[in-house]
Every structure is written in C-alpha cells, then in structure tokens.
Amino acid sequence: MSSAGPRPVSVLLVDDQDLLRDALATVLGADPRIRVSGGVANGDAAVEHVRSHRVDVVLMDIRMPGMDGIAATSAVLRRSPATRVLVLTTFDLDEYVFAAVRAGASGFLTKDTRPADLADAVCRVAEGDAAVAPRAAASLLRHVRRQVLPDGDPLAVLTPREREVFLLLARGASNAEIGARLFLTGNTVKTHVRAVLAGLGLPDRIQVVIWAYEHGIIRPGEADEDHPDG
Known part of the structure; x- marks a missing residue:
C-alpha cells in the first residue's frame, strides 16, 4: 500500500490585475508543493472564497478597489484563523509594511521577488514561519514602538x-x-x-x-x- 506524499499548500491569489494573477498562477502552479485554489480581484471576493474553500495561504495585494488588502487580511483571518496571509505588493512603503503585519499577515514580499523565492516563502508561511522582503524588514522595525511593560515578567509563562x-x-x-x-x-x-x-x-x-x-x-x-x- 503506497503512502501519499505531503498535501500541497492551497493558495488563493488576490490581485486586481488579471495578467499578474495569471502569471502567479503559472509560476506557483508549476511547483509540486503548491496547489492554486483560485484567483480573485478584490478583498471582498477573497473573504467569500475562504468562506467556501480550504485555503492555507492567501497571497494578498494591498492596493485594490473596494476592500483593500489590509482590511481583507483582517477579514480573512477572522473568517479562517488557520489561514495565513502573505502580502505581495509593488509598494514597500513603511506604512503598508506595518499595517499588513498589524492586520495579521505572516509576511510581506514585493512583486519583483524571484519566482523560486516566492514559492519558498509560500511554503514557509504555510508551515507557520514568516517571510519578509529584506528591504522591507528595516521599515517594519522602524515602525515598532516600545510600549509600557506590564507589571512583572512578560516572559513568566515560558520555561x-x-x-x-x-x-x-x-x-x-x-x-x-x-x-x-x-x-x-x-x-x-x-x-x-x-x-x-x-x-x-x-x-x-x-x-x-x-x-x-x-x-x-x-x-x-x-x-x-x-x-x-x-
């Protein structure tokens, strides 16, 4: 009796540019580790897709008509907490990096990421890891602000x-x-x-x-x- 291999990572592509979605579907679909679940043009459609399909990773654009990628990230994760969101955008401006992470995204890559690196990032995020574009990492950390520490040791729950x-x-x-x-x-x-x-x-x-x-x-x-x- 033969054993099945690992289940492919199910990915939803969310971008308002049809050509880019098609290109991403071709690139990611060629990787045996990944199965493209579908492609939609805006955040509202992404939330509906996640409602009715099992999706491991949503590859999410930020700037889209209607519900943008930041709001869609929050909405998707409320609907399906086990799903991971990897933001993919042309813009690596600080406010978008920070907002995406704050909304719950597990990573942030720019659209000029090499195909092999993108596929690897999708798989890492599906496994609970994170993926941040190198030039966006500094922006992310610049936006983190120290907060008042709670009374006691914040790591007291850890061994x-x-x-x-x-x-x-x-x-x-x-x-x-x-x-x-x-x-x-x-x-x-x-x-x-x-x-x-x-x-x-x-x-x-x-x-x-x-x-x-x-x-x-x-x-x-x-x-x-x-x-x-x-």
Whole structure:
C-alpha cells in the first residue's frame, strides 16, 4: 500500500490585475508543493472564497478597489484563523509594511521577488514561519514602538529553555540555527517554538519579533548584531 506524499499548500491569489494573477498562477502552479485554489480581484471576493474553500495561504495585494488588502487580511483571518496571509505588493512603503503585519499577515514580499523565492516563502508561511522582503524588514522595525511593560515578567509563562528559544526567534533565527545554538534536534525545536507561540498567544514567528521589540526585550540593531550567523 503506497503512502501519499505531503498535501500541497492551497493558495488563493488576490490581485486586481488579471495578467499578474495569471502569471502567479503559472509560476506557483508549476511547483509540486503548491496547489492554486483560485484567483480573485478584490478583498471582498477573497473573504467569500475562504468562506467556501480550504485555503492555507492567501497571497494578498494591498492596493485594490473596494476592500483593500489590509482590511481583507483582517477579514480573512477572522473568517479562517488557520489561514495565513502573505502580502505581495509593488509598494514597500513603511506604512503598508506595518499595517499588513498589524492586520495579521505572516509576511510581506514585493512583486519583483524571484519566482523560486516566492514559492519558498509560500511554503514557509504555510508551515507557520514568516517571510519578509529584506528591504522591507528595516521599515517594519522602524515602525515598532516600545510600549509600557506590564507589571512583572512578560516572559513568566515560558520555561527557561523556551525563553532561550524565544530570544533566538526574536532575533530572526531559523529552526536550524536555534537547534545548532542550543544543541537541540529539529523536532525538539519545533516543539519549543509551538510552546512559545502558545504561551505568548502569538500566531507566528514574525509576531514574536514585533512583540519582543514592543516590550523592549530586543532593541533596534540588536537583532543584526546578535544573529546566530552574524
């Protein structure tokens, strides 16, 4: 009895340009890891599609007529919390980067991203990882503002090992880098990452970075200086 391979990532394409949607469908559909669930031209149609279809990742444009990509991201995630949103846009202006993440997006890429990198990003986001265009990352962090820390230790819910994992996540480390730094197996790292997200009530890794900056645990410039590869 043969066993089936991994289920392809189901992707919905949301963009008001027909030619771009067709091009994205061709590029992503050629990757065996991905199945294109459909393509729609605006946020309202995206919400309706998610209502009636299983969608793992929504590839979302920002500027569209009617409901824009920021509002659509919020609406999609309210309708289907398990779905991930990866914003894809021509514009990498700061306000759009920040608004997309604040709305719950798991990543932000520009439309000139190489096809192979785009497919990889879709798969990473589907697995609970994050994807941010390099030139947008600095914009994202510039917009994070420190908030007043709550009384007590904001990491009190985490075990000592989970704290170590959290700090590496907050500095942008991958699972492989965390494993190498802490001498942990891949499965153990995944278990600790899930525990960190659940303990802090965060949906994915990009929100860990934002949370850490907002609470003053990581400061601008510190992530690059302390990154495992740096």
